[in-house]
Each structure stands twice: as C-alpha cells, then as structure tokens.
Amino acid sequence: MFQEFKRTGPLMDIRSYPSWAADVLSGTQAAKEKVVKHPLFLKMRDGNLPPQQTRQFLLAGWPVIEQFPQYMAVNLCKIQYGRSIGENMARKYLMSNIRVEQNHADQWVEWAAACGLSKQELWGASLPAESQALNHWCWHSCKRDSLATSMAATNLAIEGATGEWSQLICSTDTYENSFEPGKRKKAMRWLKLHSHYDDSHPWEALEIICTLIGEIVAPKYVKLLSHCVSNSYDYMTLSLDRCLLVPDSSDDCDASGRDVPACASDVVLC
Numbered sequence: 075m076f077q078e079f080k081r082t083g084p085l086m087d088i089r090s091y092p093s094w095a096a097d098v099l100s101g102t103q104a105a106k107e108k109v110v111k112h113p114l115f116l117k118m119r120d121g122n123l124p125p126q127q128t129r130q131f132l133l134a135g136w137p138v139i140e141q142f143p144q145y146m147a148v149n150l151c152k153i154q155y156g157r158s159i160g161e162n163m164a165r166k167y168l169m170s171n172i173r174v175e176q177n178h179a180d181q182w183v184e185w186a187a188a189c190g191l192s193k194q195e196l197w198g199a200s201l202p203a204e205s206q207a208l209n210h211w212c213w214h215s216c217k218r219d220s221l222a223t224s225m226a227a228t229n230l231a232i233e234g235a236t237g238e239w240s241q242l243i244c245s246t247d248t249y250e251n252s253f254e255p256g257k258r259k260k261a262m263r264w265l266k267l268h269s270h271y272d273d274s275h276p277w278e279a280l281e282i283i284c285t286l287i288g289e290i291v292a293p294k295y296v297k298l299l300s301h302c303v304s305n306s307y308d309y310m311t312l313s314l315d316r317c318l319l320v321p322d323s324s325d326d327c328d329a330s331g332r333d334v335p336a337c338a339s340d341v342v343l344c
Contacts, residue, residue, distance in 0.1 A: 077289040078159075086277045092289050094296045095280060098226075101300045105307035106231075110238040112314045121248040124322030125189070131317045132186045134205035136196045138232070139182045141209060143175040145228050148216040160286035164221060167229075167282055171275070181264035188253055188261035204316035208232075208309035215302060222286040225279050226299050231306035234276030240268035 083090030088099060114131060117123040123131075150168045153161045186196055215227040243249055244265055253261045287295070 079284045079287070079289045081281050081284070085281065086274065091280060091284050092291075094287075094291050095284055097296055098300050098303060102231075102303045102307065105304045105311075106235055106238075109235045109307050109310045109314070110242065112239070112311065114314045114318055115239045115242050118249055119243045119246060121252050126320050126322050127317050128189055129186075129191055130205075130320045131314070132182070132189060132191055133196060133199040134201060134313050134317055136182065136186070136199070137201070137206070137209040138212065140179050141212070142178075142228070142232075143172045145212050145216045145224075146172050146175065148213075149221055149224055149228075152221045158286070160282060161221070163282045163285055164225065167278060171229075178264060178267070181260075181267065184260040185262075185264050188257045202316055204312045207312055208306070211305055211309050215305075219302065222283045223299060223302055226283055227302045227306050229279035230276050230283065231303045232310070233279065235307060235310060237268055237273045237276065240265050241273075244269040 079092060081090050088096050114123060114127070118128065118131075146168045150165065150172075153165045153168075155165060156162065183193060183196065187193075212228055212232075215224045219227070244262075249265075250258055250262050283299075
C-alpha cells in the first residue's frame, strides 16, 4: 500500500528521507567513491594528467554531456500532469534542467577547445566500448525503467558524483593555472559551475524519487534501485579507467605494442 512521503527536514540531510533511501545511498557509496576519487581526477587536480589522457576524457565524456538533456526528455514523456505530486515535481525539475544541461554542453565544448579539441573531433570521435557503456546504460534505463528508477540512475547518481569530482579538481588552483590566462575562464566554466551548485541537484532528484515511491518500499525494489545507481558509477569508472590506458605523447606505443599516433584526433583509436 502506498504511503505518501513529504519532506519536512533540510533538503540536503539524509535524515529528511525514508530509511530505504539511506540504505540505497550507503549501499552504493563504495562504487561512488571509485568515481569521485578516481586517479584520473586526482592527476587532473594536481596538474599531472598527460594531455592525451585529458583529451581522451573529454572525448569519452562528450556523448553523456551532449545527450543528458535527451535522457531527461525521455523521462519527461513518462509524466502526466496532475497525476501525482511526485510527477508534478519531476515535471518541473526536468523541464527546468533540460535547458541548463544544454548550456553545460556548450561549456564542455569550450573546455575541450582550451585543451586542443575541435567540435569536429568531439562529434566524430570513434570511442572504445568502455567509453560508450555509460551512455548506452543511461538510454536503456530511461527507456525501459520507471521514472523513479531512471532518475536515480541519471540525475541522482551521475549528477551527484559529477558535482563531487568537480569539487575535487577545483579544490586547488593548480589545474586552472595550467591554462593560459586568456583561456582560463572558458576552460574552467563547466567545472566551476558543477563544483558550486550541482551539490543540490542530486538531493532534489532524491526528494522526487522518494515522493514518487513513498515512505515504504519492498526490499526487492531497494535492491533494484541500488543496482541501477551502482551501474551508473561502475560504467563511469570503466570509462575513466580506459582513459588512463591512453599513453601520453612521449610514449612510442600502447600496452599491446602498437604504434600510437600523437595527434589529438587519433587519441581514441589507441
């Protein structure tokens, strides 16, 4: 039987939510930590990430950045206005954030340009399977799963981890200072926006998810939600791991012994 949830405590306090929500977050924390504290982000923060690996990261992340508004549009199509409080909340949230995510795509392009990647290279990249997995998973979840489940996999998991790893990179000014003064503002715009405000977005998504599901939920659904959230983290980690396999321009070949082209446009073919 559905038991309505209505938040009364602070938005960003897990004690404001049903106990099952805390179980989902705690049960997926280890997978999230692998993303947030990934060696790639630590190297980027410290200015030690080779240019080839930086470019690979930007290329690999682009499909998710570019299509994130489309994931939300698919979820928006599941909603009927006035059917429930949770759906009304989700409708407002998704409609508002679709435009925001489009602006983020523009800012990602600016970041990539500051790192030597053109729009054509972003759009025409031939990515390895590991770098495509997260995008495929997001489409699968948004097309096949319930509104609450697919929002957990995208708005809760991906936006939550992204806000935290962005904060990690921006915790020092080392990476920012690696850009020429004239490029710094545009190069850092995406990172700084996410590190400053995205901490509230996943909590807003969590409130919507809890409102859609209610105070009480069957243990098997808690397990399903945890699995879907963990999938998002695991696919993010898989893509990040793959980026670190790309040798920098000082190397002559990759791990399998093949010659490696040095130009940015060929990075993804390594």
